[in-house]
Amino acid sequence: LTALDEEANDGTLYYPLNKFDWRDRDGINWMTPVKNQFAGTCWLFSSIGMVEAAVNIYFNQKIDYNLSEQDVVSCGNFYYEVFNGGSPFQALNYIRYYGVVDEACFPWQQNYYPISCDEKGTTPEDVIHIDYRYDSIPPSLWKEKIHKSPCLLGFKNEDISHAVILTGYKQIAIGDTIFNDQLDDDLILDANNIPYNKTAWIFKNSWGSSWGDGGYGYFIVDEYSSLELWQVTHVSSQVYTSGDNVAVDNDGD
Numbered sequence: 091l092t093a094l095d096e097e098a099n100d101g102t103l104y105y106p107l108n109k110f111d112w113r114d115r116d117g118i119n120w121m122t123p124v125k126n127q128f129a130g131t132c133w134l135f136s137s138i139g140m141v142e143a144a145v146n147i148y149f150n151q152k153i154d155y156n157l158s159e160q161d162v163v164s165c166g167n168f169y170y171e172v173f174n175g176g177s178p179f180q181a182l183n184y185i186r187y188y189g190v191v192d193e194a195c196f197p198w199q200q201n202y203y204p205i206s207c208d209e210k211g212t213t214p215e216d217v218i219h220i221d222y223r224y225d226s227i228p229p230s231l232w233k234e235k236i237h238k239s240p241c242l243l244g245f246k247n248e249d250i251s252h253a254v255i256l257t258g259y260k261q262i263a264i265g266d267t268i269f270n271d272q273l274d275d276d277l278i279l280d281a282n283n284i285p286y287n288k289t290a291w292i293f294k295n296s297w298g299s300s301w302g303d304g305g306y307g308y309f310i311v312d313e314y315s316s317l318e319l320w321q322v323t324h325v326s327s328q329v330y331t332s333g334d335n336v337a338v339d340n341d342g343d
Contacts, residue, residue, distance in 0.1 A: 110233070111258035111292055112143065112240050113306075120146045121240070121257060122154050124305030126298035128200045130175040133244075134159050134168075135296035136253040137181035137320075140242045141190065141220055143255070144322035147239050149330045156193040157218060158210075164196070165207040178242050178253060178320050182222050189217040221324040229311050232291070233259065235321055243293060244318040254307075256319070258292040262310070266290060269307045 113119045122142040127135040138157050145153050163169060166184040168176055184190070191214035199205050225235075235241055236256060243256040262268070268290060290308040299305040311317070 108261040109259070110236060111260070112147075112236075113257065118152060120152070121255075121294060122146070122156065124294060124299045125296050127296040128198075129173045131159070131163075131172055132253040132296055133171070133176040133178050134162060134181050136242050136255050136294075137178050137185070138162070138190070139255050139294060139296065140240055140320070141182075141185060141218060141322060141325075143240045143257075144220065144325055145218060145327070145330075148322075148325040149327070149332075153330070155216065155218065157190050158193045158196040158198070160198045160205060161191050161196045161210060164205045165210060169204040175251065178244060179224070182220065182320060185218065185220050186222065187219075189219045191215075191217055216327055216329045219326045220322050222320055222322050225319050225321075226317065227319060229289070229291070229317075232256065232319070235319060239322060240294070242320040244320075254296070255294040256291060257294050257306070259289050260292065260308070262288050262290040262308075266308060267303070269302070269309050 113121050120143055122139065125135055125139065138159050142155055142157055145155050162181050162184050163172060165188065166180065168180055168184075171177075171180065191210065195211040195214040196209065225231075227235075232241070236258060241256045242253060244253045245251075260266075288310050290310055292306060292308055294306050295301055297305070301307075
């Protein structure tokens with residue numbers, strides 16, 4: 091994957107101490123708009139959202155495809171998983187082997203009954219295929235991965251099993267709002283409760299743009315816990331090629 095990392099004079103990569111955010115990299119928001127999932131489809135919407143961002147980053151331009159969740163559900167035969175939860179492996183493997191079309195070709199239909207794959211259009215704007223990597227690693231290794239592209243993060247505890255898109259990090263500060271591990275409550279940090287020298291991980295949720303900070307949230311995790319991460323490593327398109335990469339530097343760094 092084309093990485094927009096920074097290099098030191100000796101060519102080695104380094105990572106900014108305080109902040110990195112794919113919503114503001116080289117003056118560009120590389121993320122696509124926040125969506126609102128249906129039932130137990132976090133595994134699906136986070137997979138699609140990660141792939142949409144990877145298309146932008148891989149071709150180094152704001153393509154901003156709105157890719158079709160319905161394609162994955164209907165043509166991958168994952169309707170049971172819509173209501174009972176699925177795995178990013180299912181969505182990402184479908185996209186890897188069969189490709190995913192754009193939303194206009196197969197619009198999302200929030201129904202309680204299966205939608206046939208036969209309803210998919212025959213003239214997609216594009217068909218995106220990917221390769222991806224899966225790791226179970228502690229947060230101490232996350233920065234290296236995030237600097238290549240956003241990652242799908244899966245986590246589970248006794249109260250919630252959820253998937254989101256990890257898009258960056260920041261040094262926490264007074265006034266920040268941090269979500270708990272159920273994502274149903276938040277804590278505004280002040281001088282009395284701020285955990286100093288901690289990293290807040292920035293994530294894109296799929297509960298609509300009215301949730302959190304425009305659909306995004308911030309959380310702190312145990313530095314010794316290993317959580318599941320998926321990351322796109324290659325993108326292929328029927329419209330764009332690697333020669334279509336466009337160099338941009340809107341913030342003049």
